[in-house]
Amino acid sequence: MSTAIRKRPAEGQEPRVHGGKKPRYAFGSISDYKKLEVLGEGTYGEVFKARDRRTGKKVAVKWVRGNGAGGHGPPDIRVITREAGCLAACRGHESIIEILDVATDAKTGDVFLVMELVADGRTLRESLWRPVSEKGTRVMMEQLLDAARKIHGAGVIHRDFKPENVMVGFFGGLKVGDFGSAMRAKPAGVPYEECCVGTLIYTSPEQLEGNRYYGQAVDMWALGCIMAEMLTGGTLFVAETEEELLAETRSLLRGSWIWSSWRSFRKPGVRS
Template sequence: MAAATRRKRPAPTGTCSSCPAAAGKKRPRYQFGSIYNYEKLEVLGEGTYGVVVKARDQRTGETVAIKWIRPDDDGAGATDLRAVFREAGCLEACRGHPSIVQMKEVAADEVTGHVFIVMEFVGPSLESRLTRPFSEAETRAIMRQLLRGAEKLHGEGTVHRDIKPDNILVGPGGTLKICDLGMAAPARPAGEPYPEETVAALWYRAPELLRGARTYGAAVDMWALGCVMSELLTGAPLFEDAKTEDDVLHRAHDLEDAMEFTDLAFGDLPELSEAGREVLRGLLSFAPEKRLTAAEALSHRWFDGEDAPLSSALCPRKDRRGFISFI
């Protein structure tokens, strides 16, 4: 996870589909493991709500990733168990899906009372591999995996709310997994607002969020995936130079006008097929109700095309000393 501005943690009203708010289900009771079963190896990243470290399971020798969720400012040093259960519940609901990072257990430090989420170790972030534009076939292979992950999340009643290249992990052979569900929340009924004033990274924040809306749905994730798709094809973030919400919103308006009234949209992608343009336009529709859902995008004719192998496109690159760098 990349460093990010601290935001107020999502309110604990409701949980993911395996937690109380969904279908009247009770929150799963976690049997905490001991954090002392793991040997810390190195820090992988620091994000909005916690720190992720690479560690070794001393019982099996397996490499894992462990997330420590920061206590709230007024938490007197104690982990907010509701935040842990919410994120763990979202991960549990998606257990077994190949495009979402897998949780192994919830572990506790019996000395400090801190609680941790232990997950599979995957590899580097997609952001670290965005060193060049990807071909259309490579982009299709990546987007197919990401859209399948989003389809699973949304099907379980979860909105991720922070999809970006830094929250997508690259595994062996070019497998991709959506990670960091710390900002994820259960989808709310139409018209019911979320409590948070700000969610999602600026360059991937949907227009409705930029305009201050607090009633929204899974379409905010689809906009973010459209931004990721554009970045894959061009090699640079769609709104890279934007500094403020007004900057991004103004450019999003310009993009919408270009898509609707001219042929100038995506002029820097002359080789992109018309089918690819249709998917990109659908994901980046300014109006959320017109935006493609994950299922709609996956059923588009663009995905009838052949994917390119990703093992070489996304494989770790050697640094000048000859070591493989995963960080």
């Protein structure tokens, strides 16, 4: 199975044939994958474990909800190409989920992203039910920061870093996934269409203030929030609205914010 993200030809352009078999732009067929079990679902659609009928390899398949009845049918192609393109741009990094193919259902028009399956299948959220040691936090944050370096170096902004979007494999290896909110980073001075995307409590101050001229630094803010969770076992912020979160964030930046989880955290040699 080819790992290339295939493109459609320009209007009036003849399809390019790869290896004399099929056009390079043609998507794969979901019939090549046998569905095994559902791994998760949400407003975006569904993620399930599947087996590639041709190779026997197990993969993770993300069904992207479409615009038809029951969520079936072709979704917004811009959303699909954006997510697949961002994943493809970040291919080859050990701490980022690998995209393998984009497949379609010829009968319903449904579109699927085929990705590598993380063996253990747990999310980082499931590992943060209690504080992580300083050493463990350092090991995990090194992986996440290295993944962010790859993502940003590829000209991509993730915009939804959170524990639920990080998979934990055997021996503690982390994999950043869910690029549904990701997009190509815009040049300085060019605004984004929306301010707040992703999950509220990981949203940066500039986004909360309605600034659409943010940059890749919003990912670093979210990673800082994740690091705080690792060290304390609780979320940095507890707000339920943008207004509440902005107030908590401003208090933190002024040095006057003490969130409940921090009361039990003491780092040797550092005054709390």
